[in-house]
Amino acid sequence: MLELAILGLLHESPMHGYELRKRLLALLGAIRAAFSYGSLYPTLKRMRQRGLIVEETPGGGVDKGAAAKAPPEKPLLTGRRARKVYRLTPEGKEHFAQLMAGADSAHAADEALFGVHFAFFSRTDPATRLRILEARRRRVEERRERIREALSRTAERLDAYGLELQRHGLETAEREVRWLNELIASEEGRRPRQHTDFGEPFAETGRPGAAPVQGTPDPAESAGDSNKQGKGGMRDG
Amino acid sequence: MLELAILGLLHESPMHGYELRKRLLALLGAIRAAFSYGSLYPTLKRMRQRGLIVEETPGGGVDKGAAAKAPPEKPLLTGRRARKVYRLTPEGKEHFAQLMAGADSAHAADEALFGVHFAFFSRTDPATRLRILEARRRRVEERRERIREALSRTAERLDAYGLELQRHGLETAEREVRWLNELIASEEGRRPRQHTDFGEPFAETGRPGAAPVQGTPDPAESAGDSNKQGKGGMRDG
DNA sequence: GTTAGCATGTAAGGAGTTACATGATTTT
DNA sequence: AAAATCATGTAACTCCTTACATGCTAAC
Numbered sequence: 383m384l385e386l387a388i389l390g391l392l393h394e395s396p397m398h399g400y401e402l403r404k405r406l407l408a409l410l411g412a413i414r415a416a417f418s419y420g421s422l423y424p425t426l427k428r429m430r431q432r433g434l435i436v437e438e439t440p441g442g443g444v445d446k447g448a449a450a451k452a453p454p455e456k457p458l459l460t461g462r463r464a465r466k467v468y469r470l471t472p473e474g475k476e477h478f479a480q481l482m483a484g485a486d487s488a489h490a491a492d493e494a495l496f497g498v499h500f501a502f503f504s505r506t507d508p509a510t511r512l513r514i515l516e517a518r519r520r521r522v523e524e525r526r527e528r529i530r531e532a533l534s535r536t537a538e539r540l541d542a543y544g545l546e547l548q549r550h551g552l553e554t555a556e557r558e559v560r561w562l563n564e565l566i567a568s569e570e571g572r573r574p575r576q577h578t579d580f581g582e583p584f585a586e587t588g589r590p591g592a593a594p595v596q597g598t599p600d601p602a603e604s605a606g607d608s609n610k611q612g613k614g615g616m617r618d619g
Numbered sequence: 620m621l622e623l624a625i626l627g628l629l630h631e632s633p634m635h636g637y638e639l640r641k642r643l644l645a646l647l648g649a650i651r652a653a654f655s656y657g658s659l660y661p662t663l664k665r666m667r668q669r670g671l672i673v674e675e676t677p678g679g680g681v682d683k684g685a686a687a688k689a690p691p692e693k694p695l696l697t698g699r700r701a702r703k704v705y706r707l708t709p710e711g712k713e714h715f716a717q718l719m720a721g722a723d724s725a726h727a728a729d730e731a732l733f734g735v736h737f738a739f740f741s742r743t744d745p746a747t748r749l750r751i752l753e754a755r756r757r758r759v760e761e762r763r764e765r766i767r768e769a770l771s772r773t774a775e776r777l778d779a780y781g782l783e784l785q786r787h788g789l790e791t792a793e794r795e796v797r798w799l800n801e802l803i804a805s806e807e808g809r810r811p812r813q814h815t816d817f818g819e820p821f822a823e824t825g826r827p828g829a830a831p832v833q834g835t836p837d838p839a840e841s842a843g844d845s846n847k848q849g850k851g852g853m854r855d856g
Numbered sequence: 857g858t859t860a861g862c863a864t865g866t867a868a869g870g871a872g873t874t875a876c877a878t879g880a881t882t883t884t
Numbered sequence: 885a886a887a888a889t890c891a892t893g894t895a896a897c898t899c900c901t902t903a904c905a906t907g908c909t910a911a912c
Binding site: 620621655657 | 899900901902903908
């Protein structure tokens with residue numbers, strides 16, 4: 383999960399470990415706690431050894447064409463301890479694509495892992511997004527049905543707190559299925575069988591204040607690594 | 620977590636591992652998947668070695684006063700493989716009470732662990748219930764505030780999916796806080812400063828169809844270890 | 857005779873956490 | 885001078901899962 387999250391974040395721009403953790407918390411804080419450094423740094427090490435990322439020491443430069451990156455007027459290591467900046471390799475990008483595309487129903491069972499997949503949806507293709515959403519929906523529907531059965535089987539001889547837990551769990555599952563239905567409708571709406579239409583996903587589903595997805599440019603083969611990342615239309619939330 | 624769940628379930632009646640797993644799934648299925656046998660059996664072994672539970676081989680009898688337990692007309696191992704039935708010891712009961720009472724805010728952060736605590740609320744005292752609920756509420760409120768800040772800080776340069784994840788996470792947190800508020804109000808309602816009142820907790824909070832908590836007899840000092848367990852209502856499952 | 861359900865276990869491994877260790881720089 | 889923040893890393897450990905191994909009985 384951490385590996386997937388790192389690969390996903392590094393799609394945006396190179397980063398060092400400490401910043402990675404902060405950004406991860408900002409992006410995934412709604413679904414899970416921050417990853418510890420005790421798992422972050424060893425994971426980065428392993429990923430570097432596997433060639434998924436490369437380490438760029440900002441003082442020396444690796445061997446990439448990073449000449450105009452750090453002009454002396456803004457030294458990247460102004461002080462502090464030397465930081466290691468990691469950049470995604472083509473292999474890393476490929477591995478990320480595989481992790482996203484290969485997300486099966488087993489993955490869909492894990493709340494947090496689904497959240498990580500979802501957080502990086504804009505880095506994958508619409509078909510993969512749809513598959514992940516549908517796999518998750520099937521899982522949550524299965525859970526919902528299990529709870530319903532348990533509740534109807536004479537409440538499975540539960541006490542009041544056990545019952546309340548089931549009731550709340552059932553509501554939670556029902557709510558998530560509704561959410562997934564909206565998301566799936568959105569995704570389907572943006573590819574209406576033929577050449578792309580780019581309507582307003584997330585809109586017209588009964589949530590007036592929600593931010594509609596702007597035309598996220600299909601990144602599945604975006605080629606350029608878009609170091610502009612400078613806001614397409616996200617500012618006036 | 621598994622240990623707590625086992626201790627909680629064995630409060631009800633002695634059980635063997637296989638049944639324990641089924642009951643655990645029925646009780647906790649709304650919040651997490653089934654525990655695997657690969658963790659269940661070693662955990663039972665460890666708990667037995669620590670004296671939290673005792674193993675009763677239904678064919679032989681341990682050394683307890685279990686003479687009238689298994690009359691030959693209904694042999695407990697009618698066939699199948701020999702099953703090991705585990706019974707809670709006083710030490711196990713004490714350990715359970717400590718695990719419940721010692722649930723701090725660190726525990727409250729874990730979704731599933733809170734669920735397990737909640738599932739066994741009727742086996743602990745009202746003060747402990749209240750402390751666990753309030754610790755959980757504080758945690759969820761903190762998360763809610765973090766998300767709100769992240770969303771107001773110009774959306775922390777998130778893309779549309781990142782934004783949607785935050786929005787959904789915020790709604791989830793808000794909903795859980797409301798739920799916890801109801802539960803806390805219920806708990807407080809049943810001990811109105813002086814001698815117990817035993818009103819209807821879970822009622823009058825705007826949910827008409829909800830099952831009100833029946834007068835769960837405060838088990839915090841139930842004293843008797845109820846060795847009657849000779850099937851109080853388990854036969855017509 | 858083979859599948860399904862009941863029943864118990866072990867060994868290896870995954871994916872994280874906590875605690876510890878180090879060290880520079882900025883703020884109080 | 886102390887504390888906070890930035891920054892990286894290791895070692896030990898927790899807690900659970902998967903895969904494997906065994907064996908018995910009932911039903912198809």
